[in-house]
Amino acid sequence: MCGKKQAIALAATIVMSAILFVMTDSEAGQIVFAMLILSTVSAVTVIHITGRNFEVSVKSTNYGYREEDFSFLITVINRSMLPIPNLKLNYTIKNLLNGEEEKRSEYVSVSSRTSSGEHIMIGAEHCGCVRLTVDGAENGEPFGFFHRKMGMKASGEHFVLPRGSSVKMSEDRIYAYDMESYKYSQEKPGNDTSETFDIREYNTGDSIKSIHWKLTAKAGEAMVKDPGFPVENNIMIIYDNCSGGTPENIDKFEDLKVGISKELLERKIPHSIGWYDREHGFRTKFVGEESDFWSALMESEKSEVLLDDRSSIYHFIASEVEKNHSNYIYVSNDDRDIERLREYGEVTEQKTRISQ
Numbered sequence: 001m002c003g004k005k006q007a008i009a010l011a012a013t014i015v016m017s018a019i020l021f022v023m024t025d026s027e028a029g030q031i032v033f034a035m036l037i038l039s040t041v042s043a044v045t046v047i048h049i050t051g052r053n054f055e056v057s058v059k060s061t062n063y064g065y066r067e068e069d070f071s072f073l074i075t076v077i078n079r080s081m082l083p084i085p086n087l088k089l090n091y092t093i094k095n096l097l098n099g100e101e102e103k104r105s106e107y108v109s110v111s112s113r114t115s116s117g118e119h120i121m122i123g124a125e126h127c128g129c130v131r132l133t134v135d136g137a138e139n140g141e142p143f144g145f146f147h148r149k150m151g152m153k154a155s156g157e158h159f160v161l162p163r164g165s166s167v168k169m170s171e172d173r174i175y176a177y178d179m180e181s182y183k184y185s186q187e188k189p190g191n192d193t194s195e196t197f198d199i200r201e202y203n204t205g206d207s208i209k210s211i212h213w214k215l216t217a218k219a220g221e222a223m224v225k226d227p228g229f230p231v232e233n234n235i236m237i238i239y240d241n242c243s244g245g246t247p248e249n250i251d252k253f254e255d256l257k258v259g260i261s262k263e264l265l266e267r268k269i270p271h272s273i274g275w276y277d278r279e280h281g282f283r284t285k286f287v288g289e290e291s292d293f294w295s296a297l298m299e300s301e302k303s304e305v306l307l308d309d310r311s312s313i314y315h316f317i318a319s320e321v322e323k324n325h326s327n328y329i330y331v332s333n334d335d336r337d338i339e340r341l342r343e344y345g346e347v348t349e350q351k352t353r354i355s356q
Contacts, residue, residue: 064158
């Protein structure tokens with residue numbers, strides 16, 4: 001309720017005034033002592049009757065680019081008939097991608113039945129999802145001697161996006177992605193008669209053209225071929241966030257991610273993006289146009305880059321995500337399990353220089 005230093009100062013003042021009152025029996029001593037007691041009672045009363053009905057919200061401009069500073073708006077809405085004279089808001093600012101974290105406090109006063117907003121300026125030095133979380137408040141009286149702690153939660157997010165770097169792929173590589181890497185699903189049949197998905201017994205309604213005559217002769221009953229289902233999205237870009245890195249190196253990889261998808265989309269080549277999320281497991285997003293890419297990138301910026309005992313490839317292989325892509329682009333400086341990934345398709349490694 002009262003800070004240690006403030007409590008000592010207040011107690012010392014009351015004791016001295018009490019001694020003055022007892023020893024001198026003067027009118028001045030009585031007045032000082034009475035005022036101190038009255039002030040203490042009033043202060044304690046203020047912090048208990050105010051700040052009983054208010055809300056806190058956090059908003060930002062949603063997204064911007066690296067080196068474009070931005071702000072969060074913390075708004076306190078006081079729904080009570082009593083004003084809140086001295087409210088201390090404790091909040092944490094964290095970059096969910098690189099783990100940078102800072103704790104701050106802000107003091108606000110709010111009149112009765114009104115709202116008050118405070119703009120918190122943030123430097124956009126590094127890419128990532130920056131989250132501001134108000135994780136507690138202290139309702140104090142005007143002189144700051146007493147306060148009442150209150151538990152509360154309110155948060156807002158702002159995405160600091162990379163501007164991107166230029167990535168040029170060879171015509172041979174583009175051709176391989178666009179044409180030669182055609183692959184068929186192992187999970188479901190389709191309509192491409194040049195590739196067989198399964199052989200099964202004939203059912204009423206099956207086309208006579210689908211009958212496998214050689215197997216029918218051997219089996220003694222009609223057997224048909226289920227055609228294969230072509231996988232048009234044959235590329236997955238895997239973002240590595242399991243090998244650690246400084247904020248500066250993480251920024252370089254963010255730029256690289258933009259360059260890779262931009263190059264593919266300019267060539268009209270759809271693809272998927274995958275990354276490991278420590279809360280939800282391995283996640284994937286389909287990218288058919290530029291808006292899909294930015295949506296996927298912003299989602300991935302919520303997953304912190306940490307040094308993990310297991311690689312991103314390990315988490316991909318261990319997941320239930322479909323592994324029917326014929327080409328994988330691994331955005332990483334980590335070579336762990338790279339040969340295991342080659343068992344599922346062609347692998348291209350995209351690395352960046354590490355700054356010390």
